[in-house]
Amino acid sequence: MAEAATVARRPAAVRLPVARIGSALGPGAALLYLCLIVGLPVAALADRAATSHFWAAVTSPQARSALQLTVEMSLATAAINVAAGVLIAWVLVRDDFPGKALLNGVIDLPFALPTIVAGLVLLSLYGPNSPVGVNVAQSRAAVLLALLFVTLPFVVRSVQPVLLALDAEVEEAGTCLGASGWQNFRMLVWPAIRAATLVGAGLAFARALGEFGSIVLISGNITFHTQVASVLISGQVESGDTSGAAAVSIVLLVLALVVLASLDLAVRRLGRRRG
């Protein structure tokens, strides 16, 4: 066996034809494309932010209020998603009821729905002419609602495969041994899905930081009240203040990158502790 393994591995060092044409031309062209499409604009943005009065732009009352609201709303979104996402994932995996398969598919709808339509969809039920008498338009609740809508799939889709792989018999054994439902969850299920939940929540948080389309119509864009960072940036561009907009953008971008990087680190640490 060991012999076969070494033999099988050896030719990997030989360059394959695919790799050979790809070896110079392909990666080079891909790298150039990546730099032109993504790298150059981002560098230009950073340059614009650096040459402006960065601190003044970022610490203006309006910018501070918008950034603070954005972070608070994103934290709330992540927290609610942890509870709702785990619950929905558990019900989709362990429970059975008519229409479950259809419901499972519908979970992805917020990922596929254009964000402006997500905002419109929410306005049609929770807007000024609400048929159920709930009008949240132009309030912070509207911002939260929009964020919860667009981030719904993250925790569900992250936790679901882990729960599927986790044997239901473990929970049944727990019940036989006299554990309550809550004890079962806390001691058997939660340790298994903890890392996946964290990943989902982190991705939802990062997405919420930058969300724009679903918020722009329903939030009413009220300064110091419902104006989040992305809507502020859009307004600044419209009024010609691209330097100010660039400064706020860089803060938003760095925040998202820090969140994603620490998420990566935390998951690796959690994985190591379990393994």
Add this chain to the structure above:
Amino acid sequence: MGSRLLLRTGALGYLAVLLLGPVVMIAYRTFEHGVAPVWSALSTPTAEHAIYLSVLVTLISLPLNVVFGLVAGVAIARRRMPAGRSVNLLVNLPFAMSPVVIGLALFTLYGRGGWLGDWLSGHGIQVLFALPSLVLATTFVSLPFVVREVVPVLEEIGTDQEQAAATLGASAWTTFWRITLPALRWALAYGVVLTAARALGEFGAVSIVSGNIVGQTQTLPLLVEERFRNFDAVGAYSAGFALALISMFVVAAMTVLSRRKEH
């Protein structure tokens, strides 16, 4: 059993309030006064142009990102990409950025006083508030989907079959077309669906760079916003429902393809 019912009610209730209720409601609002007003709202010259533009931009960005996704995917999975870590960061950057920030980045590069803006406009090339900026913004936001689908599959299948083909004398092209691409087909199809959905529905980045000129740079999502702001509810809901309908097909395709992918 009682607690199970409670949990089910909680989960379904949350989904009904947040997702199902609103989605059903938009269908109701759209067809409140029958099909005729919807049809006429979608067949005005402005709406027709917006549909045409959205499709056109998607048809340009999609092939670009598919070719890039395949080439970069092979290079990354086979460890032939120079500066692997920075490339990884760049590939994933569009997912970490707010669409508005992406739009602004293009705005600063191609706008007045930008690194390329002044030179290009000096040579009579208009990027901002014209088709090129729509394509650039759409390509930027939808760039990661294909690569991210393709890389894990390539890493999983390894190079055994490609080596066998090479040993048997197949050219690089033949190996790619007959070995690598067939193995990637479902992952690639999944990536294509996600890219197309994002390209058709992109709003934030496009709204910054397009100038939203009615009948010229107004895509379908921008039309939704403009109609809504001008109190044309039927117009906004009709265009929004058309986009929502596309999304439902996308979700159906995602469900089918993700099942195929697993085999």
